[in-house]
Amino acid sequence: MINNNKKYSDEELIFQFQKGNEHAYLELVNRYKDRLLNFIFGYVHSKESAEDIVQDTFLKLYTSADMYREIAKFSTWIFTIAANLAKTELRKRKRRKIFSITDMGFDDKDYEIPSESNVPENSINSKYQMKYILKAIYKLDEPFKTALILRDIQELSYEEVSNIVDISIGTVKSRINRGRLKLQKILKNENK
Amino acid sequence: MNCYRFETLISDYLGNNISHSMKSEMEKHLGECPNCRAKLEDMKQILHSLHKLPKLQTSANFNEKLMEKIEHHKSKKKFIFKQFVYKYSQPLSTAAAVIILLFGVYYIYNSIFPNMPNQKISTSEIQNNILNPTQLSQPANNSINNLQKKPQYVKAENDDSSETNIDQRNNFENKIKMVNKEK
Numbered sequence: 044m045i046n047n048n049k050k051y052s053d054e055e056l057i058f059q060f061q062k063g064n065e066h067a068y069l070e071l072v073n074r075y076k077d078r079l080l081n082f083i084f085g086y087v088h089s090k091e092s093a094e095d096i097v098q099d100t101f102l103k104l105y106t107s108a109d110m111y112r113e114i115a116k117f118s119t120w121i122f123t124i125a126a127n128l129a130k131t132e133l134r135k136r137k138r139r140k141i142f143s144i145t146d147m148g149f150d151d152k153d154y155e156i157p158s159e160s161n162v163p164e165n166s167i168n169s170k171y172q173m174k175y176i177l178k179a180i181y182k183l184d185e186p187f188k189t190a191l192i193l194r195d196i197q198e199l200s201y202e203e204v205s206n207i208v209d210i211s212i213g214t215v216k217s218r219i220n221r222g223r224l225k226l227q228k229i230l231k232n233e234n235k
Numbered sequence: 236m237n238c239y240r241f242e243t244l245i246s247d248y249l250g251n252n253i254s255h256s257m258k259s260e261m262e263k264h265l266g267e268c269p270n271c272r273a274k275l276e277d278m279k280q281i282l283h284s285l286h287k288l289p290k291l292q293t294s295a296n297f298n299e300k301l302m303e304k305i306e307h308h309k310s311k312k313k314f315i316f317k318q319f320v321y322k323y324s325q326p327l328s329t330a331a332a333v334i335i336l337l338f339g340v341y342y343i344y345n346s347i348f349p350n351m352p353n354q355k356i357s358t359s360e361i362q363n364n365i366l367n368p369t370q371l372s373q374p375a376n377n378s379i380n381n382l383q384k385k386p387q388y389v390k391a392e393n394d395d396s397s398e399t400n401i402d403q404r405n406n407f408e409n410k411i412k413m414v415n416k417e418k
């Protein structure tokens with residue numbers, strides 16, 4: 044039994060699970076479910092689909108935990124599984140042609156923006172409202188958006204982003220730099 | 236340093252990913268260019284907002300749903316196994332029946348002819364093995380036992396035949412002696 048979960052690193056938990064400890068598995072689920080949801084939402088733009096994909100990601104973690112090796116950080120591994128499942132889902136949609144161009148747009152009701160009272164004070168004082176920031180992010184082109192979500196929202200390291208998106212660290216850095224500038228431009232135009 | 240160059244380096248500047256000399260160059264430009272100053276402040280605000288962005292949360296029953304999925308997956312695996320067993324139950328049971336039958340035949344065979352294989356041949360057994368077939372294949376009166384046990388009956392028979400029987404007997408005895416010598 045794991046009584047004090049905060050003592051354990053992600054990697055220690057996955058090794059515990061590999062030995063059959065299901066409490067370790069649940070702890071990993073609890074640590075990553077919301078982070079993965081926000082990440083996948085960046086791909087599929089619907090909370091329902093995103094949650095389904097996160098479920099499948101954890102199912103895969105359950106059935107393929109043996110595949111994990113110490114060479115990779117657990118976070119990189121699980122984000123990669125989720126990203127691959129999300130891409131598969133997008134390919135399926137393309138084949139079925141369910142997705143029209145307008146569906147790709149950002150929808151307010153998908154994103155549960157907290158009421159003013161729930162927003163931390165320093166962000167209320169911020170120049171940009173959450174709503175505009177979110178809309179601006181989803182107006183970004185795919186490669187910039189993914190890199191930005193992973194780095195600036197999920198707060199992963201450049202190296203982790205590079206592993207997940209499977210591009211060099213140099214490319215990650217330039218994508219993030221350019222993505223931020225693009226975001227700044229979108230926000231500037233919207234606030235005019 | 237021009238404004239374009241400054242812009243491309245903003246992220247590195249904020250992330251402290253540039254050399255000291257580059258940093259001082261940028262700060263020099265900042266002192267001269269209000270536009271880039273504003274841009275830098277703006278970017279700081281954006282990044283701060285991104286970090287503080289409200290996050291989506293998974294549904295309250297997320298773990299419950301996940302456990303159901305896992306259970307479903309497990310039962311599906313079991314189902315596949317059951318299907319396999321069902322599909323191949325007939326050939327499997329036939330094969331089992333054949334194996335049991337073969338063992339049965341082997342057991343019965345062994346109980347009828349005990350010690351048939353791996354038998355050590357002793358002199359008396361060679362005698363039996365050599366003599367008994369002649370006993371079986373020849374008329375009862377020609378056998379040695381009959382010659383010894385039933386002399387009257389033999390005497391009643393043709394003398395020539397009894398002589399040949401005696402010759403046969405000597406032959407067998409010689410053979411036995413030879414086998415014994417070989418041993």
Ligand SMILES: [Zn+2]
Pocket residue numbers: 237238239241264268270271
């Ligand atoms: Zn400037």
